[in-house]
Amino acid sequence: MENVLKGFISENWNYILLGAIMIMMLLVMIKFIHKYWLSLRYSRSTRMASIAMVIATAVVLCSGWFLVHYVEKRGLVLFTAFAVCVFYFEIRQFREYKQELRYWACHDSLTGLPNRPEFREQLIQELASLPGQAHSAAVLYLDIDRFRNVNDSLGPVVGDELLQQLSERLFTCLNGTGLLARPGGDEFLILFHKVQGIGDVLQMAKEILASFDQPFVVGEYELYITASIGLSMYPDGGEDADTLIRNADTAMYFAKERCHRLHVYNEDMNVKLLERLSIENDIRRGMDLSEFVLFYQPKVGTRSGKLAGMEALIRWNHPENGLIQPCKFIPIAEETGLIVPLGEWVLTEACRQLKAWEAKGFHPIPISVNLSSRQFQKKDLVVRIMDIISKFQINPAWLELELTESCMMQTPELLNHTMYQLKEIGLSIALDDFGTGYSSLSYLSSFPLDVLKIDRGFVKNVTSNSDSAAIVSAIITLAHNLGLKVICEGVETKEQLDFLKGNDCDEIQGYYYSPPIPPNDIEKWISRYPDAEVAGNSYGYVSGEFERQG
Template sequence: MARKNDDLGGYRSLFENAVEGIYRTTPDGRYLDANPALARIYGYKDPAELIAGLTDIARGLYVDPADRDRFREILARDSVVSNFEARVRTRSGEIIWIAENARAVTDGRDRLVCYEGTVQNITARKQAEESLRLAATVFETVGEAIVVTDGQRRILAVNDAFERMTGWSAAEMVGQSCDLLAVEMIGLREVDEMWRLAAGTGQWSGETWTRRKESEPFPAALALTAVDQGIDGRFVLLLRDITRKRRDEQRIRFHASHDALTRLPNRHTVMEALGESIVRADQTGERLAVLYLDVNRFKDINDSYGHGVGDELLRQVARRLKSCVRASDVIGRLGGDEFVMLLPSVGDHSAAQACANKVLYAFAEPFDMEGLQLFAGTSIGIALYPDDADGAESLLSRADAAMYHAKRGGLPYSCFDIEMDRQVAERVSLENDLRLALGEDQFRLVYQPKVDALSGAIVGAEALIRWRHPMRSDVSPGLFIPVAERAGLIGAIDDWVLVEACRQVAEWRAAGLNLPSISVNLSPAQFHDGRLKDKVKAALADSGLSPSVLELEITETMMASDVDRAIEILGQLSALGVRVSLDDFGTGYSSLAYLKLFPVSTLKIDRAFVTELPGNAKDGAIIASVIALAGNLGFSVIAEGVETRDQAAFLAARGCPVMQGFLFSRPVNAATFAALLSNPEGLIRL
């Protein structure tokens, strides 16, 4: 009896102190007994609380009711359930994983007495398994290549991304040394250092070069991690192909240092190269030449043919300039149509002049713009270091001054001399004064009459701008108009001319002086201004003039780039009732086939055809043809630059009685012109 009691006591001690949960239930599922471990697993204070809280071993526990049904089915069928895994809720609502074993207990007659079983909390194991599963999934599906090695750098495993990235299969790589991936440009010393740092600190990361199976090395971002730093240590190497990143970085660096249109070095890069060249010149005692050039008439071409043609012209200029230099020379685009050439190691001006002559020869051939052939010359300025300047900025500035001198003088190129410094200072001063001129009312208009030579009547006038500078007296338009164009001021000046001309005519009319029409010249910038129609409407509205009084003079080249757009602009002006005159007819680039499409009212014969009349038979034939053409198209015609009676008689005899020129009157101020309107009898008539 004592032995039996001892056995029962031992069993009870085991029951109470077991780490596994142990229970007994009735056949209908009521708890008969439970140990403390089971209470703890389910979140109860003690077994009594558990038994009172749960009358059914499955009720309220299983997260998925199907698990409860499956557990009961197995137990009823087999009388045993082994290692049944399921998720259950504890008393607090926490979800845990359990592994449960249960069996049916019968008496000697095989009658079911109860069920007994054990429960283990396997949540930690399940989480570890999930982590491993996720790790395996990541290993196989991540976009980065992964290599697992042992402590001796032998490859234990590689993932699919590695196979795709390098072209090596796992079968080829497992057992190989990871050094197989190193390339000659890196060297084993650097590779050893990478592994040493990873082993010592736990991780190394950086960018390097590695290899593919059958192609060139490629740049890669690496991350090497020591998983276990013991004798049986493992390392995980992550590789990411950064070829595209490197290309993007190179592209960004290129665009930061080069002109997007021509792909030549930009101003910043040119100045850096110039500074470096000056340092080398100081070290070697050699000279350095700078050629500063721009494209003649580029603005006219750009305005007349459109920005697409202008951009293509600049690209072709860049290609031609490259063909004129040595490999050691530098060509850059400073902006707009301005380029620079740096020629290191030149002996004297003759070497720079030889290069300039090559450039001029390259510009002699026409530029082919998809069937449109354009001739575009260049003006070149030359400056030498250390002869002409002591630094990069001053050297470039003096080459620019020499270029401007060449352009003004009609020279192909010019070498800097000290007098040009004064001219540059004068140009800068003139530009600064020009910016003040509009605000300080320094501009004025003069008016040249358009005369019917047969009757002597004034039939119109052309408004021309003059600048009365407070210190310089009268500044010639030939001097300040190019400066205004270069400084971007021409648009504001043109707008002022339009408004002032309309205002003055309105003033004369209010005084009883009737001027049939007033002509205003449009610059290319003004013609292509999208607000031109509105500006014309505003000038007419402010002055009260009828639109038919205003005549706008344009040139052929302003319309040649985009004929459809030019027709649209002219149509807008004609719709206002404004008349349009084609100035300098016969000297531009437009096709006569387009002339019938342009809504113009007048053709203006250029003075170049009038100057040598009546002696020049060719000029006479051209003029006769223009007059006949105008008549056939329903245009009126006027000749400018008429200075002699013989010229006037020749023109009148061929059907062009309306003329403009010094023979009748020079351009005069408003008061003098008012006197002419009052007493036109003083004008010459035939």
Template sequence: MTKILVIEDEESVRCNIIELLEEEDFEVIAAENGELGVIRAKSEVPDLILCDVMMPQLDGYAVLAELREDLSTGTIPFIFLTARSSRQDWRQGMELGADDYLIKPFTREELLVAIATRLKKSRTIQQRYGKELEILQQQCDRLLNFDETTGLPNLRQLRSHLHQRISNHPPQMETSEQVVVVSIEIDRWKRIEQNLGSLKVQPLIKAIAERLREASDPKDLLAHITKNTFVLIPRGLDSVESVVVKTQTLRDGLSRPFLVEGQEIAIATSIGICFYPKDGADSDALLENAKRAKDYAKRNGGNQYQFYRPEPIVADRRRLNLESSLYYALERSEFQVYYQPQVDLISGQIIGAEALVRWQHPEWGLVSPADFIPLAEETGGIIPLGEWVLLTACRQAKAWANLGFPLLKMGVNLSIRQLNQIDLIERLVAILHQTELDPQWLELELTESMVVHNVEETIRRLQEIRSLGIQISIDDFGTGYSSLGYLNKLPLDTLKIDRCFIDGIDQNPKNAALTQAIIQMADSLKLKTVAEGVETLAELTFLCQSNCHAMQGYFFSKPLKSDDFQQLLVGKKQLPIPG
């Protein structure tokens, strides 16, 4: 049922309009002044708004201006109702984004025709927008999931496929089919590149991909990961012997010389093999262990295959020591929060910061987040650690505001364990109350892969967070498992484009096309974009020309301790925007 919001301070007029619309089977909600109208519009998101112009405190123009600034209400058809009929009044409303202007008194027919016209136009725009968005999503999906040179699935698609295969084969499930990961690397690739030159390498890569296709079953998944690395996920293998036969078939297919522009080229391959669940419980572990097996084959001369063998016991001891130290690190105040500036790409000014946790161990020095964050996730220590980071970052943002610096949006990473906490909303409210930080200056960052499991529940949780006034961004966008279709369902504010797409973007046509498509799609969804890992002037220039909203990266500043970050604010450091 079509929902219409009526904002009118005269009770008799409001009641007449409500009665008229309900007779036409519209769902009607109402507000007796502008402030309540804005609240109801944002909370219930109607299909159309009828609004009086002349109201005390917040008039119709102010209502429209505020709603057009909000992502959730910015495109709702808006019709003014007013007794003022001057051209200047009409012009003011239209410039603010009104869709129509009805002069009081108006007839029942005039009102219904105006509503029908605006709803029809809105549906047409939504259909056109949906088609355009679908095309953009298809383009982005293609760029994100397939290698441009070979047309094969890339690492992102491979991870998604392998994740699905594992989900369909839980360890307790009795099945004869093996889940196998085969990592294939072309040996001495740098020498091949040097001898052939960049123009001839591409045809060779395509030829290698075609040979691997020929040696594979149509049901197998063959992916191209890097220039000289492929991964195969075969189907229908029920024993180690069948895996060996498959591997030998691949090697035989690649053993025949390749003819590239009249030049004959022979290659050798190193191959690593691992099995689920024996060699890894998830897709990332399996891919990593297949790579380790392949690297072992390379170290032993190459041109051979090796099965994965577990790491020496030394690695397990280090993990145990790390886990033990991590347990006490928070109470021993060994963690620090660093802040990386986020810079507006129009003004060049600092507009925010991402809070990043660092572990300064008294004996080992600075421990990489890549080592302790996954361990904290696994052990559950990420919950108290994440809450400490959130509290520290909010307190710091408020402290800078109290010192008179421009208000900065503070980005804080939220882990999957934190998101799934039953009392997450209560914890967020308590932190905001304790630090006295306005929630609009807090942005919680979630990784893409976090939001694709149990999507409906995730949407509900994120809507609860957004209702507090907190903003939400997707971090490392483009590297997760999911399709882009979820973007227009989630209550998001920002997409952060992963650094792997930004690195050398001025020299990488595929990354350039992908980044432009992401920015264009985000713009269609009224989402802001932040480019991560910007390190060169050429990368910055490309992003400015592509209308990216903001950046962070070493070109402007590395992550800093709070005192050093404050010095940037004191000095009013700005990013020189390329002309």
């Protein structure tokens, strides 16, 4: 047998060699045609597709030329046998690859979960089986709160790892009771089928939210994440797949807006959502048309009674609705990301106004500006602030940045680094609305703060509620021991002022002295009290309204 094999090889070695060469050429041809097909399938590179097609065509022509001129009958049979084997394995591999492509066309590449089209298809199948059944179906739309801050501050690698951990935790929480999908970004869709009533769905939704109580550990970061869920039930929340998904999405936005974390869809939401979209469009237009203005509220030294500074507060001079308070549009600007350009405009305008007052001969007046958490998460925040200060040539010591407790809860490591950079420039930093958020005393010592502002909610009751009085007194003492200046907001009466004087509060801000007023009125206000003690109730507080005196 061995001699026969050797004889066969010695007699046909040229054909075997030629066949091997042809097989290699054939493999090259198949690979290039495969790449060409992929290029057309995904439109990745027109140039690559053209090159692949030219090379594949050349290989085919060369193969034909070899067959015609050099391969005899036995060689052709041998080559055909080899070619059949090669084609078999290549076609098998190609089918497996097509199956893999089909799978990833229906699933998210990051988490492996079904994507939106696959979720929609399965929801359609589920709804088709519901008529005549005693059970129903529910769609949950889950969105991660402030996920963009994680991506902006810690980078997309951390964000992707967080999403993978989120999907695993959600999948474990569902435990096979529902279909979990990721339509994209930081959003997840959940289908609960064969549910008996909304009570069952609400209970499962609360369990999902409770699973977020434990932090996510991503590398060196320990992240506390919250989520908002919108819920739509068949048939009240929609009778087809697209309507159910859309209405669950609408309910989720309402949950975010009202900090409820969980909201069930009702028909009134569509009207409110249209109003919301209208406000968002109006904000964009208002920024282009310079409809936003700054008002300034004085801060007065508690003991000296002299002007100590002022806070810049944005207002919207709407052409149809008049002057709009920030509580009506800031939440929408925060959610849509418009707060970043809007906040930068506030900072720019405040610096411009400070320089204008200096040019008019006024003594420099320290101005505080509120910064949102979105702004603090921007890696170029320090550079942008330096550019604005340099543009107007103002002393950084006259500029104070205010941030809230909730802002400090998000990526505190990055925030701490940014705050130290701002301090190096010469700016001071204030913690605003202390007592309304997480009120973690550790922040007072771990962050480079200069000022602590006590929220008006505590100040309002200092003369009528012993608990509020004790809290305010304790906060003032603690802040002073940490070397912080204390400002109390919302001071409206002389009794409140006297209490704060008695507890060594440094400055007060509130309607007792003045509401937020336009720049021109501020100039008159300063001219009226250039160096002397500011008179209380200088705007005449009468039944909640203010009238200019004198």
